[in-house]
Amino acid sequence: MPGLVHVSTTINGNPTDFLCEPRQSLLEVLRDVLGMTGTKEGCNDGNCGACTVMFDGRIVTSCLVLGVEAQGKEISTIEGVASPEGLHPVQQAFLENAALQCGICTPGFIVAAKALLDREPDADEGRIRHWLAGNLCRCTGYDKIVRAVLDAEDKMKA
Amino acid sequence: MTSNIVLSEVEYNVVGKRHIRPDGVDKVTGRAQYGADVQLTGLLQGRVLRSPHAHARVISIDTSAAEAHPGVFAVVTAADLPFASLTRDDLGGDYQRLKFASNHVMASDKVLFKGHPVAAVAAESQHVAEEAINLIKVDYEVIPPSMTVRQAMEPDASLLHDDLFTSELGQLSDKPSNVASHMAFEAGDIDEGIKQADVVLEREFETASVHQGYIEPHNSTAFWNTDGQLNIWTSTQGPFVVRTNVADILRHPVSRVKVTPMEIGGGFGGKITAYLEPIAALLSKKSARPVKLLMSRTEVFEASGPAPGTWMKVKLGATSEGKITAADIFLAFEAGAYPGSPVMQGAACALACYDVPNARINGYDVVVNKPKTAAYRAPGSPQAAFAVESVIDEICEQLGVDPVEFRLRNASREGVRRVEGPVFRRIGLVECLEAARNHDHYKMPLNGPNQGRGIAAGFWFNRGFQSAVNISVNPDGTVNLIEGSVDIGGSRASIAQQAAETLGIAYEDVKPTVVDTDSIGYTMVTGGSRTTFATGWAAIEAAEDVKMQMVERAAKIWDTPVEDVEYADGALSHKSDPELRMTFRELARQLLGTGGGITGASNVDPTGEGNGFGVHLVDVEVDPDTGKVTILRYTAVQDAGKAIHPSYVEGQMQGGVVQGIGWALNEEYFFNDQGQMMNSSFLDYRMPTALDLPMIDTVIVEVANPGHPYGVRGVGEVPIVPPLPAIGCAISHAIGNRINRLPANPGAVLEAMG
């Protein structure tokens, strides 16, 4: 294929190299080049949050980042949230609070919620709603998602 | 303040408990495989070329440049569909039906909405496919579009189909028309009813087209093998429906089509129709490679089913004591490009909450140059409820009667005959109204200017239809449960719970799996609020079959007549010999050595679905300067019959409410005067975010459905019905003028304020 670019990056703590076209988004690279399909596509234009990943410690919609921009960066995705010891408290709280129905928005919400709690472990309901306003969920009405994040705060302190 | 209340009458061991869903870990870790995640050896990516016009004749299509483009493996147009080479003589009475179905998938002579597919390409990547579709030249002759029911019903309207004749109360008319059908329900004597009324109100309403808004776009992957076996992987609510559609449109034997339902990212009724599957199949046939098609968000808006925009009139009469005497209703629903709006369901739901002695409902199904409408949660009911409940609210105001009291005086209950004929069995509307009246939300006064409270009731039939389940017993006493119902919101759990309860074993001992159409009996869609009811029923029957075979096996082992063996609480015992007793697990261990394994199987088509009712309360505040509406508090009350998994019942209620809030306040297809949608992105088609909402309080009322062993009623549809009128009425009370048009976005509210 003409014009493939070699990119060296770190994904979920692992040094990773890939080849991509300059026009491919990070979302495409994750899903189609690297086979990491946990990150979802809902709109491909930055408005649903299903493709949320961490990019050098910042939360981004990966459909609006180019794959080549990953050069030398630290990316983390939903696949890196759980550890060999088990689920992250945010994941556990989503399960226990029935905070997912179809689950397509869930990876994006979990990455975004974890990012919030990592920096604001005491975020209140209003703050959580504000932070998660970039993630659309059409199934739950957000009630149980907000409760799950509040519950995760308790779990993380315990 | 209580937020999630469950008013239970009967307790069970497994049913009614909040278990962790079996697919949960996969879904919180990103491992669950959705339709877009399918990977196959040699997989090609496809793109669909869509019409830029809302209404045009297709003069010619030139695909040669696309075919010559490097990296392109196949190009298809409607000429590749079997319909292209079939005549009226071949198809007879089936001609028009197949023509509509085939042309919907890919336009032949005419395009009928912006986004209508005209060609498709399979290529080595999405980007190459995209380049190639831009090389296809299509010549159109543009025709003026008919965009609303009012326009389309005009005598000189631009016609979508020159061979569509109105079915006028069952008789075909002789002049082509955009009105596909006119149906009517009538009961009692409408003139007499109006005469008996002390107050008569007549109002007119409109609602805009809205989309189901599932976050996962449509997708489909197909592989047409050289031996004619067609495998399809897709996100669908109804794999068996897709199989039927594909076999029908492609004229292929059903047994040669296997549909594997992948995990599905929302549907709400919108993922039943086959949009991409036949195209992916044709591309695969031509390229001899598997082909994946994904819709973009814009394609989802422009080419998959919205819920119909409507034009409605309601005339209602009531006595000064608050008894409804008559209702005369006109409903005109947009079908989209092909006939089939849910106007009939809207008509049947319109008055279902009330005992109305004299009623007449006329419904019109009207084609317009918009994407063909699809089901959306309680199809037809929310719009009809908006009209009827708003008039009831205004009558309550005029009579000075409390709106809950008024509804209690007129509420449907057991024995009441609906306008379209059926008589209600035991239903829970009265209990819902009472629970709403007892709720602290209802007792708490509003506490500021520009605020208003709305209350409304809603109805959905709920559905039965066919489901199949197989349950196999494992040597360790666990069981595998095989089902055909796609799990869109926790149904693996609710089905497994019913099986576990029936078998008397632990929830964790039932492992449910959703399988493809080759591997289980016919199962209707996950939709219509039928899954927990009907597939639950199938699970219960399959479990009963297991129990019967376990009893036979125990009898064989104990060398005793079957009648002497009893199955209770997950154990087998001899009725008169207390020494002879085995738990389920103990017997399971012996099965393979005593005659082989045991599989219980069932195919059901239960008809005892219990009708569903809900009552919602909402407080809003209107910004007097901008017209923006804020939802201050929301409480949804609903009769679930028996909530098998209360968390997922609450989730259905909360999700339905929020979709209703979006419908009432913001969401709308916005077209320019050429019929092109101008807001086909999530940015511009503004769905509610977490920031727009309060917590959604719920009350689950349980009035057991006599038609189900555990009393289940479906729950998914009802919660989207009351929000439209409840919010409309709340705004009306806040501003002192009526809201008769949705969405009540800031501009519309300012206008209504005058």
Ligand code: FES
């Ligand atoms: S897919 Fe990236 S924001 Fe929607």
Ligand code: FES
């Ligand atoms: S759970 Fe379906 S979109 Fe959020």
